[in-house]
Amino acid sequence: MKKTTEKTFEQLDDEAFFWYPNDDSNSIAVIVKHVSGNMVSRWTDFLHSDGEKPDRDRDGEFENTISNREQLYEVWDRGWNVFFHALATLNEEHLLKNIVIRNEPHSVIEAIERQMYHYSYHIGQIIYIAKQLKGESWRSLTIPRKK
Secondary structure: OHHHHHHHHHOOOHHHHHOOOOOOOOOHHHHHHHHHHHHHHHHOOOOOOOOOOOOOOOHHHHOOOOOOHHHHHHHHHHHHHHHHHHHHOOOHHHOOOEEEEOOEEEEHHHHHHHHHHHHHHHHHHHHHHHHHHHHHHOOOOOOOOOO
């Protein structure tokens, strides 16, 4: 998912990261900020503390504070680095261990599945926005039609 999204980013000019169709929609930059904030909250110390950290400003994640491509990638990579580090610490014994997200118990496997669903939902939004902006100049991320 990370690489697919980065292939999307490569197709966009800087202005595309900040476009949104209306006030009830999010730009790619805002979606990136939200996904990263979620990853940092969910996966920091996740085996020992609630995945919804008290210092997380979820509502603030939907306000754009990213101003350029470099910041976008910094925010994007921060979240993925926390997530990948957390996964790297797991062993087989951890997978059925119960952890807590928003005061609800989940096995580690359930938590991973929950978060992968959430990330794929938002990555789909990013790709859809990018495809709309690129139009016919969009380069397929997978197997192009009729190939």
